[in-house]
Amino acid sequence: MQKKIPIFPLIVFFFILSVFFYLLIVDRNPSELPSNLINKNIPTFEAKSLISGKKFISTKEFKGETILVNFFATWCKPCRDEHDFLKKISDKKKVKIIGINYKDSSKKTVIWLKNLGNPYSDVLVDKKGRIAIEWGVYGIPETFVVNSNGIIKYRHVGAITGKIYKKISLIIDKNE
Amino acid sequence: MVASIGNLALWLSLIFSILQIYVSKKGKLKVISVIVNGLLISSLGSFIILMYLHIVSDFSILNVFENSHTTKPLLYKISGVWGNHEGSMLLWILVLTIFNYFIFKLYNKNNSLLISKTLKVQSLITTGFIVFTIFTSNPFKKMIVEQENGLGFNPILQDPALAIHPPLLYIGYVGLSAAFSFSVATLNLNNKENIAWYTYMKPFVLVAWAFLTIGIAIGALWAYYELGWGGWWFWDPVENASFMPWLLATALLHSLIIVEKRKSLQAWVLLLALLAFLLSVIGTFLVRSGILTSVHTFALDPSRGIYILIFTAILGGYSLLLFGKKSKNYFDKNYFNFFSKEGSILINNILMTIVCATVFLGTVYPLIIEAFTNNKISVGEPYFNATVVPIMLPAILVMGVGPLLAWNRNKKSEILKKILPSVLLTGIMSLIIVSIYKSFSLIGTLGVILAFWIISNNIVILIKKRKNFSTGMLVSHLGVGFLILGITASSVWQEEKITKLKTNSSTEINRYSIFFKDINEVVGSNYVALKGNFVVYDKEKKIVTELTPENRYYPVTNIYTTEASIHSNIFRDLYIVLGTGNKSEGWVLKIYHNPLVIWIWIGAIVIFIGGTISIFKNLEKLKKI
Incomplete structure (x- = not known):
């Protein structure tokens, strides 16, 4: 018994290191945060549309097609970085992107979209960040993929990069 | 130009460090002395040059450009040197070589074998970190185009507490490297030399522990007033990375006392010394590889992660294999009574190790789950509060009694007599506090009682000036009492x-x-x-x-x-x-x-003072052997 004990720390040590090693080399993204909402229905919400000025009711709109939900703000620099990818998604994939304008000035947002181009099918105003709380948003930008049954399939925290763009495209294709 | 000299100094320290690996064992004392001093001076040189580059805002250097700005106040230009990954590695190396120097200072005829082996291990560690810095994180890298001004330094890091937080913490982490080196050297000696390795190890562990304590406390203080969440501890992975070595250092410190007095638990102490430093390195890995998401995360770079991981594997693999092979030489059969100082220290050891394992599990569990099932989960505050607090409570209780027990011989009735004055004092103080806050939550009341229990115990002994107690220990324990009081009251009655x-x-x-x-x-x-x-x-x-x-x-x-x-x-x-x-x-x-x-901050300072008193006392002891 006593002979076996001294080697025990070594075994535990290498077990843990191999976990670390595996996670380092495997293609992963630490900012892909766990979400309790994955594979669940989207939270229901109502908001004012910045574009039409009408009331947007989630239960009516999320039906029959894959939709991207993107939380953004004009004051957020990474949002500017990912903007081109959003345009690419809306052009190439022909999916609706609903932008949720988080704690922002509507005036600035309109100018921003005019200058950079508008990938969104609709932009909703979330001045107080209530919708973001419902969706469990961690920090903006943040993007969700919602399938045709209104179920959240994917969540990404942070700006969309080339790699994430490919991943989102794959998920959209799979859900169509 | 100046940057090239800095780079040269860094390369020089690599050469000295490699030389030390070869020379420390058989070389002449004079040669070793030149190399140890050369290593210290060259690493100090490269560090000072980087500091100079930050002070004069030389934006031809990438590191300065990325982290500084001309409008930054001087203090933060200086602290900006270690506020980023590359510069902080340079500070690591500097502290490593300072400890290396102090290990060398202990060298004499009687301990030459132990010290030279320790120096060898220490230089292996130093070499590993210098290679890492030069090849993956060189702070002297130049910009292709010189810029007019820098990108600036994260303003929430521009703070006096945060300026001194990293150096204090690094002294703590790196102090444990000395304990690691002593442990490996001792295992290699096969217990034939009959040398008091524990007496040499102890001052280093004390330094590491005292500085870890104050370093963690200052980090918590910063989080308290800067982050604006009203709290001071968030069980963030990086906080845990500093807390775990602290727990093991605490256990190590206490069991070293048993080894000293009873020659018992030797193998256990050697293992603790290895694990404490390995945990510090793993902590560094977790912070700098980007494997975890944390508020502290440095710039992410997978190649750095792979390097630190390989380095950790070599250090851990070698030392733990050595432990597996040689530790039987240090198994001992000096048993002791459960109701004695040794007994209480042993309980302290077990509990500290369990807390450490619990925190470690909580920190890496999400990673293990992800590796095996591809699911992401997060472990947060509720887990840590629910698991750590109940294990800590008995440890604190034992802490109040332990020092009162005489070494190894005690009648239970005698113990009762000794603790009576403290029991009374505790009862009165606790009643006062609990009646002020009119809150009777179980944890709150228990915490306050335990805190006053420790405070009154130590004050009673300090006043009586009993000779067989170490002043440093009493003062530190008093500080822990204050700390517990502050932690309990501020978390329960906020x-x-x-x-x-x-x-x-x-x-x-x-x-x-x-x-x-x-x-x-x-x-x-x-x-x-x-x-x-x-x-x-x-x-x-x-x-x-x-x-x-x-x-x-x-x-x-x-x-x-x-x-x-x-x-x-x-x-x-x-x-x-x-x-x-x-x-x-x-x-x-x-x-x-x-x-x-x-009282949390007062407690930490008092603990640090107690630690410092013990450091000097142990250095005195060293002179006698």
């Missing part, structure tokens, strides 16, 4: 109020009324801010203090920060954070009433 308030109106918290006088724009040295003016009145309508929380904007880095405004006294902190808002609707305010928080 009051929080989130409200919206217009100017010229007031709100209440606890027994204070807070009046919102006005709000103004102010301009600081490198920021602009909104500053609220609040007047705090007590029940008798007397002015207690004025509080001025700010919302700052730093244009260079484009970052907003909140500056909490805090009024402290020995009973409570009043803590205000200014949120968003406007003139017509009012501003969102977060107000906290935090009882006894200041």
Whole structure:
């Protein structure tokens, strides 16, 4: 018994290191945060549309097609970085992107979209960040993929990069 | 030009460090002396040069460009040297070589074998870190095009507490490297030399432990007043990475006493010394590889992660294999009574190790789950509070009794007699505190009783001046008592109020009324801010203090920060954070009433003082052998 004990720390040590090693080399993204909402229905919400000025009711709109939900703000620099990818998604994939304008000035947002181009099918105003709380948003930008049954399939925290763009495209294709 | 000299100095220290590996075992004393000193001077040189480059804002250097700006105050230009990954590695190396120097200073005829082996291990570690720095994180890398100004330094890091936090913590981590080296050297000696390795190891462990304590406390203090969440500990992976080595260092420190007095537990102590440093390195890995998401995460770079991981594997693989092969030489059959100082220290050891394992599990569990099932989970505060607190309680209880027990011989009736005065004092003080806060939560009451138990125990002995007690130990334990008091009261009895308030109106918290006088724009040295003016009145309508929380904007880095405004006294902190808002609707305010928080910081300082007293006492001991 006593002979076996001294080697025990070594075994535990290498077990843990191999976990670390595996996670380092495997293609992963630490900012892909766990979400309790994955594979669940989207939270229901109502908001004012910045574009039409009408009331947007989630239960009516999320039906029959894959939709991207993107939380953004004009004051957020990474949002500017990912903007081109959003345009690419809306052009190439022909999916609706609903932008949720988080704690922002509507005036600035309109100018921003005019200058950079508008990938969104609709932009909703979330001045107080209530919708973001419902969706469990961690920090903006943040993007969700919602399938045709209104179920959240994917969540990404942070700006969309080339790699994430490919991943989102794959998920959209799979859900169509 | 200057940067090239810095780079040269860094390469020189690599050469010295490699030379030391070969020379330390068989070389002549003079040669070793030249190499050890050369290593110290060259690493100091490269560090000072990097500091100089930051002070003069030489933006031809990538590291300075990325982390500095001409408008930054001098203090933060200096602390900016170790506020980034590359520069902090240089500080690591410097501290490593300083400890290397002090190990060499212990060298004499009687211990030459142990010290030379220790120096060899120490130089292996140093070489590993220098290679890492030069090849993956060289701070002297030049810019392709020289820039006019730098990118600036994260403003929430521009803070006096955070300026000294990393150096203190590194002294702690690296101090454990000396314990590691001594442990490996001792295992290699096969216990034939009959040398007091533990007496050599102890001052280093004491230094590491004392500095870890104060370093962690200052980090917590910073989080408390800077992050504006009203709390001071968040079980963030990086906080855990510093807490775990601290727990093992605590266990190590205490069991070294048993080894010294009884020659018992030797193998266990050798293992603890290995694990404590390995955990420090793993902590570094977790922070700098980007494998975990944390508020502390440095710039992410997988190649760095792979390097540190391989280095950790070599260090851990070698030392733990050595332990597996040789530790039987240090198994001993010196048993001792359970109801004795040794017995209580053993319990302390077991509990500290269990807490450490618990924290470790909570920190890496999400990673293990992800590796095996591809699911992501997060482990947070509820887990840590639910597991760590109940294990710590008995440890604290034992801590109150342990030092009172004489070494190895005790009748139970005698123990009772000894502790009577402290029992009385504890009862009175606890009654007073609990009746002030009129709250009878189990954990709160228990925590306060235990805190006063330890405080009164140690004060009683300090006053009686019993000779067979170490003053350093008593002072440190007194500090732990204060610490527990502050932790318990501030976490159990904290009051929080989130409200919206217009100017010229007031709100209440606890027994204070807070009046919102006005709000103004102010301009600081490198920021602009909104500053609220609040007047705090007590029940008798007397002015207690004025509080001025700010919302700052730093244009260079484009970052907003909140500056909490805090009024402290020995009973409570009043803590205000200014949120968003406007003139017509009012501003969102977060107000906290935090009882006894200041005792956390006082406790940490007292522990540090106690540690320092013990360091000097142990150095005296070293001179005698």
